[in-house]
Amino acid sequence: xxxxxxxxxxxxxxxxxxxxxxxxxxxxxxxxxxxxxxxxxxxxxxxxxxxxxxxxxxxxxxxxxxxxxxxxxxxxxxxxxxxxxxxxxxxxxxxxxxxxxxxxxxxxxxxxxxxxxxxxxxxxxxxxxxxxxxxxxxxxxxxxxxxxxxxxxxxxxxxxxxxxxxxxxxxxxxxxxxxxxxxxxxxxxxxxxxxxxxxxxxxxxxxxxxxxxxxxxxxxxxxxxxxxxxxxxxxxxxxxxxxxxxxxxxxxxxxxxxxxxxxxxxxxxxxxxxxxxxxxxxxxxxxxxxxxxxxxxxxxxxxxxxxxxxxxxxxx
Amino acid sequence: xxxxxxxxxxxxxxxxxxxxxxxxxxxxxxxxxxxxxxxxxxxxxxxxxxxxxxxxxxxxxxxxxxxxxxxxxxxxxxxxxxxxxxxxxxxxxxxxxxxxxxxxxxxxxxxxxxxxxxxxxxxxxxxxxxxxxxxxxxxxxxxxxxxxxxxxxxxxxxxxxxxxxxxxxxxxxxxxxxxxxxxxxxxxxxxxxxxxxxxxxxxxxxxxxxxxxx
Numbered sequence: 310x311x312x313x314x315x316x317x318x319x320x321x322x323x324x325x326x327x328x329x330x331x332x333x334x335x336x337x338x339x340x341x342x343x344x345x346x347x348x349x350x351x352x353x354x355x356x357x358x359x360x361x362x363x364x365x366x367x368x369x370x371x372x373x374x375x376x377x378x379x380x381x382x383x384x385x386x387x388x389x390x391x392x393x394x395x396x397x398x399x400x401x402x403x404x405x406x407x408x409x410x411x412x413x414x415x416x417x418x419x420x421x422x423x424x425x426x427x428x429x430x431x432x433x434x435x436x437x438x439x440x441x442x443x444x445x446x447x448x449x450x451x452x453x454x455x456x457x458x459x460x461x462x463x464x465x466x467x468x469x470x471x472x473x474x475x476x477x478x479x480x481x482x483x484x485x486x487x488x489x490x491x492x493x494x495x496x497x498x499x500x501x502x503x504x505x506x507x508x509x510x511x512x513x514x515x516x517x518x519x520x521x522x523x524x525x526x527x528x529x530x531x532x533x534x535x536x537x538x539x540x541x542x543x544x545x546x547x548x549x550x551x552x553x554x555x556x557x558x559x560x561x562x563x564x565x566x567x568x569x570x571x572x573x574x575x576x577x578x579x580x581x582x583x584x585x586x587x588x589x590x591x592x593x594x595x596x597x598x599x600x601x602x603x604x605x606x607x608x609x610x611x612x613x614x615x616x617x618x619x620x621x622x623x624x625x
Numbered sequence: 626x627x628x629x630x631x632x633x634x635x636x637x638x639x640x641x642x643x644x645x646x647x648x649x650x651x652x653x654x655x656x657x658x659x660x661x662x663x664x665x666x667x668x669x670x671x672x673x674x675x676x677x678x679x680x681x682x683x684x685x686x687x688x689x690x691x692x693x694x695x696x697x698x699x700x701x702x703x704x705x706x707x708x709x710x711x712x713x714x715x716x717x718x719x720x721x722x723x724x725x726x727x728x729x730x731x732x733x734x735x736x737x738x739x740x741x742x743x744x745x746x747x748x749x750x751x752x753x754x755x756x757x758x759x760x761x762x763x764x765x766x767x768x769x770x771x772x773x774x775x776x777x778x779x780x781x782x783x784x785x786x787x788x789x790x791x792x793x794x795x796x797x798x799x800x801x802x803x804x805x806x807x808x809x810x811x812x813x814x815x816x817x818x819x820x821x822x823x824x825x826x827x828x829x830x831x832x833x834x835x836x837x838x839x
Binding site: 310312313314315317337340341344345348357359361385388389391394395398401402405406408409410411412414415544545546 | 669670672688689690692711712713716719725726727728730731732733735736738779782783786789790791792793794796799800812813814815816817
């Protein structure tokens with residue numbers, strides 16, 4: 310691990326200013342992804358600003374009838390909150406489908422959004438990777454690409470966003486609240502938070518230098534039946550090959566987002582409008598323009614079958 | 626329980642001697658490096674840390690890079706907690722911090738100022754085993770034993786998490802009371818790997834404690 314200096318921030322605005330004003334500085338919250346990357350020297354911050362003392366650890370009800378989830382609420386606390394379990398079950402289900410109990414106890418809501426790809430070539434400093442070393446090339450395209458993205462990819466990168474929580478947040482139309490180094494705040498729809506790789510795969514999301522996530526807000530409950538089905542190579546503690554987050558209503562309408570298939574949670578509103586026509590119609594529209602490799606083409610068929618399974622369960 | 630070697634030295638004693646030798650070598654290397662003026666390789670300034678480990682207040686001065694795991698093992702000599710993968714994938718480093726199990730390898734020691742840490746040494750002793758430790762012995766919940774401290778710290782926490790109503794991937798109705806079924810326990814233990822494959826016996830040990838608690 311490269312050497313760094315360390316400080317604890319006392320408020321969100323002070324943390325944002327500290328990161329913006331210090332060369333090579335990064336925030337650290339739970340640290341479960343960042344420290345892993347620092348040990349491999351894929352992340353090499355010169356300074357860490359620890360945000361654990363800045364508040365933001367509570368879940369509050371909003372005036373609009375939704376919830377505001379503080380950035381530092383742990384995955385375990387969020388999944389276990391009875392309001393979330395009752396009204397936003399897809400979110401609880403998605404969280405407990407990811408990582409291990411130990412990691413969920415430390416991982417935070419904001420940190421989970423900031424989680425970097427698990428592409429093995431991103432993790433291997435001996436291999437080219439446009440996300441880790443811009444311009445060096447992509448080893449995944451000609452390599453083992455079974456786990457990689459099938460849709461929304463670019464000629465530079467076929468990495469996936471690996472998380473589960475954000476796929477549920479996408480279905481729930483969550484928003485990400487932030488504070489800038491100058492103290493100004495903004496709210497970013499979850500749909501716009503993560504980027505597609507395009508020509509700059511090294512940029513995962515739209516946050517600016519020093520911009521700190523302070524909360525994730527959920528609109529008022531949407532009702533319906535909530536599902537998070539995750540297909541993976543082992544039954545627990547593995548990243549998704551394909552996941553389906555869905556909120557389905559008795560009249561056959563609903564919302565659906567896919568995980569494990571793109572550089573961001575993948576939801577196509579025009580596709581979910583086809584839910585009454587069945588899973589095949591939804592997936593055909595959602596994955597129109599997909600550019601799978603020979604090794605990961607199966608993900609499109611798997612997405613259809615996983616969604617069909619969810620829809621069958623919803624009717625039962 | 627330590628194995629005694631032909632020279633009367635325990636295996637742990639040999640390992641400790643090895644560690645000291647390695648530490649002296651590292652110290653000499655550092656001395657050479659710091660001898661060069663303004664060498665960035667000299668490392669960052671140590672920072673103070675005060676926290677509670679197994680009920681005792683501890684003060685350390687640490688390179689900020691020190692993980693909680695390395696602080697416990699290398700600075701406090703609490704070698705019960707094990708370093709397996711050092712990347713949060715195996716669970717051998719599991720300890721309980723402020724009542725919650727975490728991977729100590731994926732946490733900086735400095736992030737734990739004021740925290741209360743419980744390691745396997747704090748759960749029980751050879752003369753006064755924690756019930757979960759006794760159940761692991763009774764059910765052969767280990768073979769080589771390397772993952773065992775992490776398994777036991779996790780197992781104790783898993784039963785607390787079920788009792789507290791934290792849902793899991795296999796929970797049916799996530800709004801209802803959660804029973805300590807074998808399926809619940811094995812799902813929640815998936816962050817602790819055992820290459821000897823003692824899983825079935827670990828689940829037996831946990832089931833015994835869960836039934837005793839219910």
